[in-house]
Amino acid sequence: MTDFKALLRLLAENQVDFIIVGGAAATAHGSARLTFDLDIVYSRDSENIVRIVNALRPIQPYLRGAPPGLPFDWSTETVKKGLNFTLVTTLGPLDLLGEIAGGGSYQQLIGETIEVEVAGVECRCLNLERLIKVKRAAGRPKDLEVIAELEQILDESQQDLGKE
C-alpha cells in the first residue's frame, strides 16, 4: 500500500517545493479512481534538489522495476543528472518528475495550483482545469476515462459554486 499521507508529510516537512499531479491530484479533486503511486513535479533548483535527496533518503528510494542489486546512488548528483525518476520507497511508489508532458516544469505549473491540506500539512496541487489540460495533452488512451471523470467533477464543482 502507498502511504500517500506519510509521503506528502515527509516532503512538506522537509520544505520540498513540489506539486501533486497525476492520479493523486485527481483524488484530491474528488476522483473515485484507484491510483497506486504518488506523482509530483519538483522544482529543479539546486537547494530544492538537496532538500528532496535528504527528505527521501530515510525511505530508501530505488529505481522501480530495476533488477535488485543494481547500483543506484541516491544523491544530489544523480537527481541533477536526471530529470524524471520512477522510484519505489518504503512508503510506496513515488514518481519524481522534473517536467510533465503538456505541463512543463514546476515553475511553469506553480501559478495553476491550489493549496490543499493533507495529513496536517499544506501542499500545492495542480488545479482541476490544468490537470484536465495536462491529461488531454498527454493524449494517452488510458487517460480518456480519467478525463471524463475529471470533467464531470469540474461540472459538479461549478454547479455547487452556482448554488452558493
Added chain:
Amino acid sequence: MLPMKDAREKSGLDAVIEAYKKDVDVTLIRENLRLSVDQRFEQLMKLQEFAEDLRRAGRKARSQQ
C-alpha cells in the same frame, strides 16, 4: 486554428471522452466532493488495501485449484 489532422484527432478524442462521461457515477463524485482532501486520501488508501486483499484472495484461490 488547429491543423486539419490535429482538429480531427481532437474531435475524435472529445467523442470518446463524451462517451465515457455517460458511465461516470456522479453519485460517487458527489459523495467525494463532500469529503475533505485529507478524507479523500484516507479513502484512497483504504481502497488500495481492499484491492490488495482481493489480489491476495485471488492468488490463494488460484493456487488451490
